Amino acid sequence: MADIEFLDTSSEPRGDTLYHPVTVGYETKVATQGVSVRYGEKVALKDVTMDIPSRAVTACIGPSGCGKSTFLRAINRMNDTIDNAQVSGSVLIDGEEVNDRSVDPVVLRARVGMVFQKPNPFPKTIYENVAYGPKIHGLAGDRDQLDGIVETSLKKAGLWDEVADRLTHPGTSLSGGQQQRLVIARAIAVNPEVILMDEPCSALDPIATARIEELIDELRENYTLIIVTHSMAQAARVSQMTAFFHLGALVEYGPTEEIFTNPRDQRTQDYITGRFG
């Protein structure tokens, strides 16, 4: 488990949060305030308020259908792409309102990258997959710069050594674990501030999973990561903060060690000990 420095326990927790991120030594990157999401009549997320620390890994856990993915999608406004989804409440990134009319979701998504459960490389070459974001956002002035971005992104994703000599092969020709690292490289190529990962390892074998976990730990230095996972062990291994969702509500949120060793809520206790799920 990653080390957590407890600096200041006096600070007041916000909303359902038991520990303000400041208490674990980070500053707040993403702050949500009363976020609710409805799909038509169905309420998928109820009034979620939480502060997510910067340069740390925050894990979202909870039984299937409890709204974890919905919560992630609320942060980069991916719910906009779903016809009947209605979002209310506020999401602040660095104090800036995400749901504001003036915010262009295209620009927002350049700042908030996302990695999905199933690796979804585009039907393009490995190079083009990574270069995709920089291209559509006009981040590279010329070819050399683009080459540089692709190389550093692949290196950061720990994939460079494996694909350096076959950048022109289709992205789909890689193995599942490599594909997942490819889409992580694709996400970090636009240099986002926040990376959302929705069950990034659920389609991978243990070795590939270990690779991704290692990568997540490295990425923590530069990025704010929010990951959804069904594996308690994974949450315990890679995250510094853990949020437990149940039936669309945030039940408990705090430092991972705290949540796993000393949960305050009975439901959290039951879930992490596998008594329901």
Added chain:
Amino acid sequence: MQITVIVALALLVLTAIGFLVGRRRATRVASGQPSALHSLPSYYGYYIAIWTGLPALTLLFAYGSFGSSLVNILTMGELEREAAPLIRAYEADLSESPDYQTLNEALGQIETEIEATRNALEQARQARGPVDGYQRDLGELTLDRNDVSDAIENLREQIAFAVAARAPDSVAGHRARAGFEYWRARPDRRDLFIADARAIAFQEGFPSRVTPTLNAAGAAMVPWESLFRWSFAGAALALAVGGLTWARGQVSAGFRARNRVEGVISIVLFATSVIAILTTLGIVLSLVFESIRFFAAIEWRIHEFLFGLQWSPQIGIRADQVGQTGAFGAVPLFAGTALITVIAMCVAVPVGLFSAIYLSEYASPKFRSVAKPVLEILAGVPTVVYGFFALLTVGPFLREFAIFLGYEDAVTQSALSAGLVMGVMIIPFVSSLSDDVINAVPQSLRDGAYAMGATKSEAVRQVVLPAALPGIVGAILLAVSRAIGETMIVVMAAGPGANLTANPLESVTTITVQIVMLITGDQEFSSAKTLSAFALALVLFTLTLLLNIVALRVVERFRERYE
């Protein structure tokens, strides 16, 4: 009512009875304990019903398919035997006729000369010397030969007539004359003779003529026909009753009726699929055989057919063309087909593809649920209606427009109007198939693109379409094969002229149009002109088959990739 119909009905009733008997018997055998039986009681019913109905109905079906040919063969064999004296007399008279011998010798001489002239012509051609003289000679010799052949045919006719007149004016005489006439007839005439005789004897349609010989032949068929009819009917009924009894005897508690019934069902299903396959095969084979006849008729100049630039099947254009077979260079047809297909695709691909993209990516579910069926209605419009539309609305409009722009030679029946309207007809194919493949692109790819900050059109252009591309290409290929095979619109709107042109405002002709024109009107299926339709059909079939195979392969690949 026809006896066969009555028997068929009786068989159905027997089958139903067989089912009831089987079920009753099974319950009886189990003595009120269905669990003692191997299968459910109804399976025993089915088992007996199958044994009652299937063999008997098969026999009846076989009689229906082959019974009349059997009757024909037996009757005509009988009549030909009775005609033996006439045939002998005819052959004797023919060999004794001095005229016949002279004519035959003359024919032999002309054939030799033709052969020699043709060789000389070939040599002159290779030596690049003058060939006009030879060609003229060859033309004259061919005409001579035709004259002599006609004379021989006339002489035969005369002698046959004289011989037939010697037969007595009795029933036996008519029968002998019928056999003799049949013996002398060419194969296609023989078929006609039998068809007429049957028409007279059994009121099967209208005879093309009624003669004493046809009457006699028809009358000779009647006893055979009724013999077969009654014996087959009897045999079928006996088979049904026998089957019922035998199968009933089989029923016991341990009898595996279900497995037997399942076995029969799988055999029946297999047989039907075999029928479907054999039918296709039969069609292909008939195309191939008729095409071979055609190629034989044009003396195996297949390259001339495939690459010749002149299509005029009616007139002989070169004197040395034997039998004046006309010119069968199909390139103008291929070119016309290609031109119209290209025009149609220029309409169908963009419109179809863009509407598919709009419907699957942009439209609200509500709009989609209305627009998609409406678009598919286009596919249900009969092509003849499109033909009208092309001929009466689009054609004149285009002509006026072209004249307005200063192109004075514009015609109503043009490649452009046919192509445009055909394109409209094909839109629903392209859009519906593309819509399917676009929808098959996993949502995760779209999500991936959106999550990277792509706009809707970027996601569609850069991610969804490339992913769907193989499937879209497949859809387009299928549409092309559809366009190539389309007939009605081009028959009505493209015109008959076999022009070799790339000008879309001229009238062109297509493979399908020519097939229609070659086959309609002319009943004789032995001239090179008519046979060429089969060769064209073979080309068409091969082309569309290849396109379909490639297209389905491509689509299949695409499916595999995303499953």
